[in-house]
Amino acid sequence: MSLASLVLVINCGSSSLKFSVIPRDEEMPLLSGLAEKLGLAEACITFKDSAGHKTTLALAESSHHHALSQLFAKLEAMALLPRLCAIGHRVAHGGSDFQQxxxxxxxxxxxxxxxxxxxxxxxxANLTGINAAITLLPHLPQVAVFDTAFHQTLPPAAYTYAIPLEYQQRHQVRRYGFHGTSHRFIAAEAVKRLDLDPCNHGIIVAHLGNGSSVCAVKNGVSVDTSMGMTPLEGLVMGTRCGDLDFGAAAYIARCSEQSIEAVYKMANNESGLLGISGLSSDCRTLQEARSQGDARAALAIDVMVHRLARHIGAHLASLHRFDALIFTGGIGENSALVRELTAQKLAIFGVKLDCKKNDYLYSGRDGVISLPGSPLVAVIPTNEEKMIAEDAAAIASSLAGALS
Known part of the structure; x- marks a missing residue:
């Protein structure tokens, strides 16, 4: 391992900062953690080392800049700071400008x-992390990795909304898609793990978590996805409604005398699994409540699964063949129930699960869960941090090569 062989991955939110220090060409971080409650008096930062041991410290200042300075001090104390070759930043929206x-x-x-x-x-929030990192470590290459980039290969028929075209031309109103880093990682992993033809395959990736989306991947390229101009469109999520008739939104605004901004906030923060169940946005909590006879929890899961199966079916129309369906993300990797109910609705496409294998896969276990004769169905854990680290390291290497 060369001296400068580590990549720091930063995912900066409005009140949090998630980080990982990942060796090049490896998957497991040497150090990871989370600074949370930034902007509040109880702001803190938690470090987790490679052995899984955690340490939490209160932050004297609640800013992102101070959180990063404490992280860099920790890296210095561990003699890791000189070994950084790049910093990779997750950036949510790159529009149509950034395709990589x-x-x-x-x-x-x-x-x-x-x-x-x-x-x-x-x-x-992403910019806050970028600016703080550049201020503190100006000599290191800083790389932006966009959630939207993987989907910039969508054809116009897939990304164009059926509204006056002037809104796309003047105001950039179109489908962009998200979770692209995860979908790109899973698409590549599926080809390797399932021995698919790199030049001739069709995959559906279902990234299911608090935020969820489906992506149709044709020969390694994203050709359709469920999220839209924003992460609100598409599947039923933890607190997001997904697809909603605009007429219904307008009606809600009129009859409740709310502004469109208030309805938009409701659709983002008070809907989805939480809105239907009235209990929780966490699928694990709802599965437990469902098993105890809670009708609203059961309905929330049923609606989520119905929407998911419907989107998978629709996305298959963008593929030339159906080789594999991949479940990933917190729910996709851990909920045997959601996978089973979804597969039942996809029986028309020949999908059949091995129930024993499906029940066994959770908590990081992965593998194929379909029966012989079915399109492949597999659980593959996502690793967005690894993807960001690889991109940042590659750009840093090319920059070093150009300067040498």
């Missing part, structure tokens, strides 16, 4: 800031 990860410079920062209009909750 890029080295961060002033024009890139300016464009990410302009695109904040399309992701007001995410891009400004």
């Amino acid at each position: 990860s890029v080295l961060i410079d002033a024009p890139v920062i300016a464009r990410i800031r302009e695109l904040s209009a399309l992701a007001p909750l995410h891009n400004p």
